Amino acid sequence: MEFTNRIGVFFLWIGALNLLLFFFSSIAETANMNLLIAGFLLIVFGAMLWLKNPTEKPKSNRFRLLRSKKSKDKNNSSPKPSNKDSAKPQSAQKK
Numbered sequence: 880m881e882f883t884n885r886i887g888v889f890f891l892w893i894g895a896l897n898l899l900l901f902f903f904s905s906i907a908e909t910a911n912m913n914l915l916i917a918g919f920l921l922i923v924f925g926a927m928l929w930l931k932n933p934t935e936k937p938k939s940n941r942f943r944l945l946r947s948k949k950s951k952d953k954n955n956s957s958p959k960p961s962n963k964d965s966a967k968p969q970s971a972q973k974k
Contacts, residue, residue: 883928890925894918 897918904911 881932881934883931884934887925887928887931890921891929892925894921894923894925897921 895918897914901911901914901918904914
């Protein structure tokens with residue numbers, strides 16, 4: 880995780896905390912609009928930083944046995960010769 884991603888997550892948490900404080904102040908009937916505005920701004924800024932450099936998720940090891948069997952089957956399978964390649968008619972081949 881890069882430094883900008885960590886700062887973005889930090890701003891997301893602080894923004895969420897500001898929104899929570901705004902809701903509590905609204906319930907107490909002393910609504911502080913500065914908390915609402917700051918919360919939304921911090922969430923937007925944090926999301927931009929967090930999503931700027933997304934981290935690659937490691938390849939999952941789930942179903943690894945099935946994947947290895949599939950790749951072995953594909954490598955071992957060879958095209959079977961068909962009867963169309965021979966010049967003799969089918970009745971002559973059966974005799």
